Amino acid sequence: MYSQKRKYQNGIVCVDNMFTDTSVDMVKLRYRNDGINWIIRKLLEGVFFMGKLKAIIFKSKKSIIVTAVLLLTVLAGGGTAYWWYQNAQVQEVSLQTAWKGQLAKYVPITGDIEASSRSSLYPSPTAKIVEVLAVEGQAVKKGEVLARIDSTEYRTQLDKQTINLANAEATLAYLSGSSAEMDKSSSQNAVSQAQIALESAQSNAAALADKLNNVEIANANAVGQAELTLENAKAHYWIAKKNLDDLENAMYEAECSLETAKAAYASAKLNLDIVKALYDADPILYAVDYQLAQQAVNIAETAVWNAELALDSAEMSYKAGYDAAKLAVIDAETAVHSAEITLSNAKNAADAEYAAAEKAVSDSETAVRNAEIALSNAESAGALEYAAAEKAVSDSEAAVRNAEITLSNARSGAAVKYEAAVKAISDGEKAVRSAGIALSNLQTTASFSSATTEERISNQADQIALLKTDIVYLNKKIEECDLKANVDGVVTKMDVVANEYPQIGDAIIVDGATEYVISLAVSQYDSVNMRVGQKANVKVKGLIGEYKGIVSEIGQSAEKSATSADQDAKVAVKVTITDPDENIKVGYEADAEIITIERLDALRVNYEAVQIEAESGKAYVYVVDSSNRVEKRYIETGLETEYDIEILDGLVEGERYVADPDKEPVAGVKVRDSGDAD
Template sequence: MKKRKKLVIIIAVILVLAALLIARSFLSPKNAVKTVDTADAVKTDLIQSISVTGNIKAGESEEIMLPSTQKVTRVLVQEGQEVKKGQLLVKLDTYELETQLKKSRISLDMAKRDLEKLNSEDNTTRKSLENAVTQAEISLKSAASKYEDARIKHEHNTKLYEAGFLSKVEYDNSLSTLNDLQNNLLLAEITLDNAKNSLADFDEKIYQQEKQIEMSNTDLSSLERKISDSNIKANINGKIVKLDAKENQYPAAGSSIIIHDQSKYILELRVSQYDAVNLEMGQKANIRINGLDKVYEGHITKISEAATVEMVNTSKETNVLVEITLDSVDEQIKAGYEADAEIVLIEKENSIAVSFEAVQTDEQGNKYLFVVEDNIAKKRNVETGLETDFEIEIVSGLKEGEKYIISPPAELMDGETVITTGGM
């Protein structure tokens, strides 16, 4: 009897242990039903793009520097006004220039008469030769004084330019003035030397007089050009965005008139080398100007032939200058505005795409995802294509309307039962 009771107890213990093992097996995570998020495969338009920030500039612009040595007599336009190419904008005082022009014309006439006298054998005297030497010495002294003043001033302007306090245009004007005065000095030295030679050899006087006439003609041309330039005109069609001229006042140093052709605007960008290698002329771009709730369309119209290396903080960046022309403009756009451009590199229509997390890669390098059929997860090898910032194209292995797992659990196996959420 005791043996039988003992046997029953042993059998009961064995059954309990077996039940525990079976329960543990069913409750194991390996056999637990997993809940997964799914979505239906649909066709969409894919765009691969890059985003770059730059500044707007006018398609064409002109800056006219105003001379600080001439007073403004009339201002015929105002800031914000539309002007046409060739339209008169500002008139400068030409009294001194016209006075110099009259004197130069008189001097030229006298030089021509002197030449006529020299060509007449009865009207040649040594006195006229001595007077010519005296006049040449005075001219040389004056030219030397003007050149020395200009040289000192240009050295000062050079320091200002190198320090960033003087514009390139003003620096070039200073250098041009110095060169002109240096040429005048050299011409004065030549004139004096020739006049002295004339005293020793009067036959050279005719040659010198001819050169004097040539120089006078040059001075006349220069004065006439300066007088003509005193009527400041627009060289392009556009709107005046800066006007420093004020009537009966001398312009301050650096004063100018700026005209922008607002019929066309360009977004100027500096694109990193890594992105620039993918750019091509004509590629489309969507442009968002900061502060404006509007998207402008444009296309690449310029890619610089050479890259530039720039220091950014403590590192070097290699960038390429790129210009995007806006296809249409409006009055809200202004030169200098900051804008973001989304440049379309590749665009595909009606492509099946999934999230990046849906695509997995096995040890052999094969790409796959999981589709769900009747609550069963099925592993499906796929071929991928275009990648955007958020999606990846499925070229083959997934059909439109099939349900796929958005982000499959790492332990998910082919053929497992799943509970799905999401999808359509």
């Protein structure tokens, strides 16, 4: 656009032609004073011209009116020109007033509304739903059952394990009570009997020593001893016979135990095959059944193995003890027969001979008692005890034979009687030593029996503990079949259907009805300025009005989305709505403006009004005074937001300023608000 720029130097007018971007009717404000001078000059020139014109015109009176009209026209034109120029020098700008109020810096972000607390249940697709007890929209309490899973299998397993536990506890009671006590009592009785036998043998030895000094007294008692020997020999016979029967019974019981264990193993193996077929069809549902069935088979196999060991031990004991027991019976029968003969001979012999025979029979009786104790203990203790019993029987047989010899020698005279008494004492000493050995063996057996019983009790206790653990697990699984609400709230999702299997991803969701939160993904650049407790303004899309909120949770880590194109790290932030109403729903989208910095009484101007001086870097604004003239004023700024800047110094409330200084005004230039009417 073409325009003229006038310069005045020493009163001479110079006109330069140039191109500029300004309008023809606008003159640079910095030449305002020169322009006024130019107008005055033109008016004076007009007056001078009018004076000349008047001298010419007034030469004729007829021209007076014409002259007046021309003069008025010139004056009117000059006034109009001045008015136009004055208006051309006023710059039109947007004016605003500095004011105080809340100034805040916001972080705007959009998220979805969620319940502050939520209970989410995802039933397994392999578990059939047998009952649905709630519907979507229904208010429920924490712990209320929403749906039930079929628990038939778990209950069946629980019943089985309960029965197994009862049987195991009964077995433990038997081992800890009657059986263990019987075994311990038997061992104690055996020790006591051995002690009695030892004491008896010692007593007999002492008696023999006394009778060595008084052979006559010993001979006088021969008949009585022979009678006692006969009775003891008979008793020994019945004991030996009982021991033989007990060996046969132990063998039979071991065979029965083995058959029972084999039957239990076959049953457990059959059950394992059945459960394995179910497990192959559904490994998840029948995993526990399969494991328990395997355990049952292993236990049954162990029982069979133990029964076989017991049978082998019984067979060995039977083989080792049968011949000895059979021989003991035969020898006992012989001893009885011999004792009867001895008694008959003793009654017919002299008093001295009778006493010697009676002493020999007494020694035989002691040996028989020792054999009875050892053989009885051998019946329950094993091969070691049978060996001791066999030795005791052998000693008994030797004692019986010695008694016969003694009886025969007693018939030969006093000297022979004395030697027989010495021999009887020697045999008594042997019997004492045998009883001591038997006692030691029985003490070892008692300790071994006690240790074996304690081990069996410990194993049974472990089995009971395992069964109790299984029962606790099954009860927990049965309880988990009741799908319960974990919070008070409203059912917002119910995907499952009664008598059907859930699909993958089907859920039962209960949202807490007390509070709502907005879940936000905030960039790491904005999250560094956020703190728990900061206020937020919330607008729910589609709803009229604004809600208040507060930052209630800030995530401890930033994550990148695997699906979004935006790969900036995001921090999870939750804003709790503090004044919700019935219009808010879970799942609604909402915009939250989180206030990171806030000034409650800040003096503020709009952002574009503040300029930065290039040379000094100072901030300034154009202030307009009461006469609408511009003044450049330096300021100190504070908080900056997207639209406003806080003024800390240089401006006071109520002052007007140029809000949009696209073209920098010159100090002193008169301006007017672009919003004012012409």
